[in-house]
Amino acid sequence: MLLCLTANHRNASLDILERLSVGAPTATRALVDDEIFVSGAVVLATCNRFEAYLDIDEPLTGGEAVAAESVIEAMADASGVAVDLLRASVAVHQGADAAAHLFAVTSGLESMSVGEDEISGQVRRALDAARAEGMTSSELERLFQKATHTSRGVRNRTQLRGAHRSLVRLALELASSRVAEWAAVKIVLVGTGKYAVRTVEALRARGAGDIHVFSPSGRAEAFAAQHRLIPVSDFPAEVAAADVVITCTAAAVVHADAFTPGHRVLVIDLGLPRNVDPAVGAVEAVELLDLETIRLHAPLAEFSAHADARAIVGDAATEFHADREAGPAITALRSEVLKTVDAEIARARSRGAGDEVEAALRHLAGVLLHKPSVRIKELAVEGRIDEARAALGLLHGLSVESPDAADDDLWATA
Numbered sequence: 380m381l382l383c384l385t386a387n388h389r390n391a392s393l394d395i396l397e398r399l400s401v402g403a404p405t406a407t408r409a410l411v412d413d414e415i416f417v418s419g420a421v422v423l424a425t426c427n428r429f430e431a432y433l434d435i436d437e438p439l440t441g442g443e444a445v446a447a448e449s450v451i452e453a454m455a456d457a458s459g460v461a462v463d464l465l466r467a468s469v470a471v472h473q474g475a476d477a478a479a480h481l482f483a484v485t486s487g488l489e490s491m492s493v494g495e496d497e498i499s500g501q502v503r504r505a506l507d508a509a510r511a512e513g514m515t516s517s518e519l520e521r522l523f524q525k526a527t528h529t530s531r532g533v534r535n536r537t538q539l540r541g542a543h544r545s546l547v548r549l550a551l552e553l554a555s556s557r558v559a560e561w562a563a564v565k566i567v568l569v570g571t572g573k574y575a576v577r578t579v580e581a582l583r584a585r586g587a588g589d590i591h592v593f594s595p596s597g598r599a600e601a602f603a604a605q606h607r608l609i610p611v612s613d614f615p616a617e618v619a620a621a622d623v624v625i626t627c628t629a630a631a632v633v634h635a636d637a638f639t640p641g642h643r644v645l646v647i648d649l650g651l652p653r654n655v656d657p658a659v660g661a662v663e664a665v666e667l668l669d670l671e672t673i674r675l676h677a678p679l680a681e682f683s684a685h686a687d688a689r690a691i692v693g694d695a696a697t698e699f700h701a702d703r704e705a706g707p708a709i710t711a712l713r714s715e716v717l718k719t720v721d722a723e724i725a726r727a728r729s730r731g732a733g734d735e736v737e738a739a740l741r742h743l744a745g746v747l748l749h750k751p752s753v754r755i756k757e758l759a760v761e762g763r764i765d766e767a768r769a770a771l772g773l774l775h776g777l778s779v780e781s782p783d784a785a786d787d788d789l790w791a792t793a
Contacts, residue, residue, distance in 0.1 A: 402458035419516030479696035570628030595631035626654035701759035
């Protein structure tokens with residue numbers, strides 16, 4: 380069974396998201412290693428959400444509740460968040476709902492800036508990281524691949540992507556009410572990662588040219604050369620003459636003592652965990668624009684594009700669940716047919732037949748299997764998979780269980 384636990388900008392504070400992003404991934408790793416019913420996990424941590432997608436073998440009736448509670452307790456312990464507080468800040472999705480949620484997230488429908496295009500890449504990287512650590516399962520692989528496919532469908536078939544802005548562009552749009560002319564301001568950028576690249580692109584799209592870059596990890600020179608920026612080594616000195624400071628790094632936290640009271644400067648913190656100490660906002664003449672403020676101003680989706688995208692996501696979730704339900708029936712039918720084909724091939728070879736006979740028989744089997752396989756999937760989508768199982772039993776003498784029943788049997792024999 381698929382299980383998703385999500386804490387995001389809609390149901391959790393920035394402080395909780397910050398703590399989860401630091402501590403919870405290790406807890407999820409331990410669950411896969413130590414909990415017998417968790418067979419795989421993928422963790423998605425972004426600037427405004429933390430999500431754990433789990434593939435669990437349900438050991439008992441209501442086992443998903445046991446699994447969810449185990450995950451919440453482990454994440455709370457690793458993150459230093461009270462269990463009751465975290466429980467109140469986490470939404471739980473299971474089965475088809477978990478799939479629908481991931482598909483919506485990957486398509487940008489659950490982002491602060493609806494339709495943003497960074498999230499699909501973050502989802503892919505989350506799966507890559509889980510693969511590298513040996514934490515995925517076949518079901519999670521199938522889930523995340525379907526999520527990527529669904530995201531492409533939303534981008535290609537709706538206007539959602541073109542109508543909405545990324546988080547960086549949204550932050551700069553909000554900042555434009557404080558910045559009269561971007562081309563006339565001095566900007567200090569803290570960070571040299573992919574988010575920093577997007578920030579530079581968004582700044583230049585608004586006409587900014589005087590962009591300086593500082594890297595706590597010492598990569599400013601190389602990054603500046605690659606992106607035609609001015610490298611910074613003395614951060615406090617540069618900030619003292621800056622009009623705008625933008626942070627997007629995981630390497631450091633900017634504190635209040637880096638700013639000169641009375642010097643007017645706009646600080647935009649795009650980091651999670653926070654890159655800027657909230658006390659910076661209390662320094663005289665310093666204005667702090669952080670993710671909490673940005674998310675309060677996230678624009679409403681355009682209703683038509685949003686409705687179309689939701690319909691695509693809903694259809695994809697239904698298909699994903701139906702494929703899982705149809706899988707055992709299709710596998711049973713295929714195994715039965717191919718067993719017969721193998722017997723006929725062996726008989727033909729005993730009579731001197733060559734490879735071309737085997738190829739012809741296997742091709743014929745594929746042709747004959749195609750239509751009933753498609754129909755089984757259609758019945759699953761329509762919620763009539765029991766009829767397909769009954770037909771296989773009546774016509775072929777095959778006994779086909781549901782995937783959940785098969786999981787229960789595996790647990791019982793473990």
